[in-house]
Amino acid sequence: MYNKKSVTSAAFLAMLIFGIVMAVLGSVLPSVIDKFRITVVNAGALFVIMNLGMLLGSMIFGPVVDRYGYKGLLTVCAVIIFAGIEGIALSPTIPLLKISLFFVGLAGGAINGGANALVADINEGNKSSGLSYLGVFFGIGAFSVPFILGSLLDHFSYETIIGAVGILILIPLLFFTLISFPGAKHSQGLPLKESAALLKENLLLLLGMMLFIQSGLEMVISGWSSTFFSERFQTGPREAVLLLSVYWLALMIARIILGKILVHANHTFVLNIGLIIALTGTLIMVFAPVKYIAMAGLALTGFGFAAVFPMVLGFVGDAYARLSGTAFSLVLALGLLGGMFFPWITGILAGKFGLQNTLLIAPISLFASLIIFGVIRKRGIKQ
Secondary structure (H helix, E strand, C coil), rough: CHHHHHHHHHHHHHHHHHHHHHHHHHHHHHHHHHHCCCCCHEEEHHHHHHHHHHHHHHHHHHHHHHHHCCHHHHHHHHHHHHHHHEEEEEEHHHHHHHEEEHHHHHHHHHHHHHHHHHHHCCCCCCCCHHHHHHHHHHHHHHHHHHHHHHHHHHCHHHHHHHHHHHHHCHHHHHHHHHCEEEEEECCCCCCCHHHHHHHHHHHHHHHHHHHHHHHHHHHHHHHHHHHHHHHHHHHCHHHHHHHHHHHHHHCCCCCCCCHHHHCCCCCCHHHHHHHHHHHHHHHHHHHHHHHHHHHHHHHHHHHHHHHHHHHHHHHHHHHHHHHHHHHHHHHHHHHHHHHHHHHHHHHHHHHHCHHHHCCCHHHHHHHHHHHHHHHHHHHCCCC
8 A cells, every 4th residue: 555645745756867867968058068069069969869768768657657556667768767867977989978967867767757747646636736735846956967066167067067977866766665556557567558549539539639839849949948048149068057047936926836736727728828928928038139038938838738648648547547547658758759850950950040039939839739739629529
């Protein structure tokens, strides 16, 4: 038998780890470009490698937790992420850095999916509210990396700082080993025909398309914003990563607010407002004449982004509760495909048209998400 508070704490810690994973490459990217003398195109390839790992992790976690439960998955993933982040800090060559990024992505994709599915499973009433609070810890992890890096980069190398951040992952790892988790839903084997039928669910695929766009844009904004501020406003590496921390802070604050209001608010209305706020924020950031207006746009973008993942996953959890892990795997895998594609194409286009012009991909894609969500609303989802 498991204790709900302990399991919720474990999920929060797992999501905090994933926040660190998501922020680490974007935070160190200006320093990595300088250290290894690589181009923006080659830097974009690093995101592809990490997201390829995340894609694989997102595909395997669902069947694993539906069949075997959560404890082993979260524990093994924490070990791999610890080793991978130390690898990012210590890698003397690009090939070793790429290997480290792949394994960090692999375990990160799995631990993200596991934490989301776990919270959805133990919150029968309002999954979106629970997932929003979970997202707060994603924000804490993601905010902490650029904030710590920006605060200490004048005194320590990025390698030393990231190595120290990696060591902190040993704390949740220990916690995972000490508590009990919910048992497997299908300990006698997965219903394969029912699982395969999810691939034909149009509603699930449309929700997955929203995460395809959202995951891609989150990777673009978190991964390229520091470089954007460095190029557009000539900010140094330390100031650039501090500006990025504003994005994560805004996202975290918005998810705290969402956790409270989603208990009673109309979910589709809130998600539409979030998409519109994010679209407005990206336009302000791209066209801002001075860095502080661009910073405000970046904060608005994070605030608007906060609604998308927890609410879409809440819709998935409500509609496909019997196979929640497998359903989450499918939509998160689609999301990670977007996480691979968008940063890669951003790097390619930035080399040809400049990063400022290329970031217009964000408002255009957010407009597409609004259209897709309009189609989903017509099909009928829980409000």
